[in-house]
Structures are given as C-alpha cells and as structure tokens.
Amino acid sequence: MMSSTEKQISFTENWFKQTMDTLQNEGTWVNLGVAVIKIILILFVANLVIRFGKIAIHNIFKIRNLSPLNTSERREETLSKLLDNILSYVVYFIALMMILSVFGINVQALIAGAGIVGLAVGFGAQNLVKDIITGFFIIFEDQFSVGDHIRIGQFEGNVETIGLRTTKIKSWTGEVHILPNGSITQVTNFSLNNSLAVVDIGIAYGEDLEKAERVIDELLIKMPAQNEDLTKTPELLGIQTMSPTEIVYRIIAETLPMKQASAARLIRKEVKLVLDQHGIKVPYPKLVAYSQGDQPK
Template sequence: MSTAQESLTKTEAFFNKVSQKLMDENLWFAIGESVLKIIAILIISGLLIRIGKIAIHNFFKVRTRAPLRISERREATLMKLLENILSYAVYFISIMMILSALTINVQAMLAGAGIVGLAVGFGAQSLVKDIITGFFIIFEDQFSVGDYVRIGPFEGTVEEIGLRTTKIKSFTGEINILPNGSIIEVTNFSLYNSVAVLDIGIAYEGNIEYAEKVLQEYLETTTEKYPELVKDPELLGVQQFGASEVVLRIVAETLPMKHWYIGRQLRKDIKLVLDEHGIEIPFPRMVMYSRQEGAGQKELGK
C-alpha cells in the first residue's frame, strides 16, 4: 500500500470516529445539560445581584428612620461598596459553577491557583496596597461618595470608592480613576462650611463710610434671601489701597461647597445696590496728553 493510500485511510478513520462521536446521543445530552446549567446559573446570578442591591437599598432606607444613623455621605459610600462586594462574590461563585458544569475540576484548579498565587503574590504588592488603602479610606471616613475633593492634580466630585480604585468626576465631566494605593494627600472641601471672600472696590472720591453703611444694611438681609448662608456675611472693612480704588472685603460663611454660588450672587446684588445709591465702582481709565497742546500752553505762559 502506498503512502498516499495510507494517509487517505487514516483520514477516513478519523472522520468516521468524529462522526460516531457526533452521532452519540449521550454527548449531545451532556452538552445540552451543560448549556442549560450555564443559562440557569447566569439567570440566577443576575437575579441574586438585583435582589441583593434592592435589599441593600431597603436596609439603608430603614436606617434613615433610625434614631442613630451615620451621615448621608457615608451611607452612600457604604451602599456602593456593599453593592460591589455583592457583585464580586456572586460573579466568582458563578464562574466556579460554570467551570464545574463544563466538567472542569474546580478543586484542582483552586489548589493550583493557590500555589501560583503564592508565587505571584510577591509581584502583586501594589494590588494589596490598593485594597488596604481603600479599606482605611472607608474605615477612617477620609472622604465619601458625593464629596468634593482634591487628590494630587485631580479635583472633583467622588463618584465611587472601591476596594481597589476611586473614581473622581471633574467639573468638566471627565472621570479620573485613581488606584487607592496612590492616594497620599487628600483635601476634602465637603466636611465643613465654606467661606466666600469678596473684594469690593470703591472710588477714592467716594464716601467710604457711606458705602460701608449701605453694604452693611444689604448684608443683613441676605440670610433671608439665600438659605445657603450660615449667617449674615461680615464686612471686615478696608482691605487695601489699589491703584484707583479702595478695596473693602466681605466674608460669607456658607454650607459646604456653596461659596462659589453665593459669591456670584452677592457680587451681582452688591453691584445693583451700589448703583442704586450712586456709589461708583471704579474702572481703569486712560488719559492721553498731546505734546503740541503742552507746547502751546507753555508759549501762552510766556
């Protein structure tokens, strides 16, 4: 028998063997059973995650009516963290069950993963550092979801705090994802009241005492108009002498992160009040002299 005939015979034998396997009813029954198990696992996993999240939300709703409760910002952080932990746990169990449905020895794989994990653990120090740092951020309540913070060069609102990363949404909409292990210094603007500082310029020709009186009368009415103010703004007095103005300083204590809004509103109102009382807010002026006029005046002087 030639070599070509031998290879043809082997090929036919291989295809016959494959066709016999494909025609085996037990094989297709096993495949169908595995597919049904996987679909059932995915559906149950999705339901468990959804039911678990609803239970977490309901738990914190009950907490809001309790006499002893933690702050809303901390509740939002813990709620998001518990949802993430629930999702990770369900996904891990689902993957193990799917592998088991595919007749893969999960126990042997986990044992091997333990040995490999021990070797890889020395190179995963950054991951461990991220998780430990994330735990202490939440435990010490350094910042929470909804807080406005500055971390390094990034500044914005905390969208999510996980065990490994923190997401910060900047003012222009970008999402900055920071590993928790890289968070060294944090400036939290949302823990305490903010202060709006306003510098108001009055012309040197104006009556400073009258301007202070007008401003003081207006400031005493602001807390009724703006609930974001903690108390009446305070007129400190003359802050400095500018090139063409006397600068008066006003400070206003506001609720956390409301100082920008209050500052804009007060500047608008103060401009209208000063205009109403005829108090001039100076603006830059340019005076031009002609040399010819100056020379003519000298000749007339002679």
C-alpha cells in the same frame, strides 16, 4: 509496517468515526441539553441573587437613615456601590465554578491549583496588594466619598467612584482621572466643611462711608433668604485697604461646601446694584492730560 502517512490517515479515520458515533448517540444530545439547561438556570439564579441583593443593600441603608445612628449620604453612596460590586464579583465567581462543574471539571483541584498560582503571582503583585489595602483604609476611615470635591497631587475634581484598587476623579472640564489607590498619599477634601467667600468692594474717595456701610449691612441681612448656598448672614468686616484710587471694604460669607465662588459673584452683583440705587459711586479710571504749554501747579 505502516508508514507515517498511513498511520496519520488511520488516526484521522478513527477520530472521525468516534466523533460521528458520539454525535449520533442519543445520550450525547440529552446530556448536552441537560447541561445547557443547567447553565441557563445557574445564570438566571445568579442574576436574581444580584438583583435582589442590591435591593436589600439599598433598603438596609434606607433603614439606617431612619435610625439615630445614620451615616452621611456621601458615605452611604460610597459603601452601597462598593457592596454592589463585591456582591456581583462573588456571585459571578460562584456561578462560574458551578458551570465548570457541569462540564465535569474538578473545581476543587482547580481552586487548589489557582491558590498555588496566586501565591506565586502575589510575590510579583505587591503594587496590586498595596492598592487594595490603601483602598480599604480610604473607605474604612472615610477619607473621602463619592461626590466629594478633592485634590490629589495635580488632579482636582469630584469623586466618581471608589474601588478597592482605583479611584476615579472627574475634573470640572470633563476629564476623568483614574488613580491607583496605592499612589494616593495626600488628599485635600473640600467637601467636609463649609467654605468661605471673601469679597472686596471698592468705594470711591469722597463718598459717604457711613452711608455706604449702612446700605451694605442692610443688603447683607436679606441675602441668606435669597440664596440657599449661604449658611449665615454675610459680614462686613470694614475697610481692608486704602489704595491711591479707592477705599476697599471686605465682606466674608460662610457658604455650603464648594459654593463660595457662586456666592461671591452674587454678593458683588447685589452690592453694585444697591450702591448705584443710593448714588454711591465705585472707583473708575481717570485720565489727566496736559497740553505742551501747560505748567502743572
């Protein structure tokens, strides 16, 4: 009877001998070389399919732009990126299955086993399924697209990417917020319609109000030609309030989406300059001091 130590030594010797015989066999290296060549060809063809597939996707959207049924640029960019990702996932999955088959692995049995495992995992992955379904409806209903400025809860910024599972929002200070699509219940989209700039201009008491209105109106007529963010001529509504120190005029201007802040700053600057040119004063703080012996009348 052989002891356990002798059996282990004998097993090691047999394994080493079989390994050396395999490595010295010319057919082993031929098969390995053929397998490596097949894998390289599979990866090469997969990359070609992905590259030409992406080109075809973008060309399809270019052709749609020439048709009367073209979609908006924001939606096209979202759909093209999504289709690029789906194409990459599908092609790489097929390539992986082909590589496994090169090594003699039964791919059909592997896929069948993965389906059973996936079914079991699916019961515990309800949040993932919810994210994917919500992401599909976000894209299908065009709730928002890449490049839109939106607010979701406490997060606000420009949409960087939209996937079937997550959405990335970049705030104006540079932070990127990654939100699961399933958590998106309410969205405020600031990029769908034009914005409105509201500007209040103060005029000092004692100034010629009719002259001030005429000067401001003449300025506003010229402003759309100077600022492409303005979609129409700004409108002087008239006196908004009369405070103890000033008379406040209100101006409204329709602008491109999310351009109201820059347009309002430009309007304030131009109105101030034109009022100064015509000698119309804006209100400024006044300080009245009394000496101890003076009696106010």
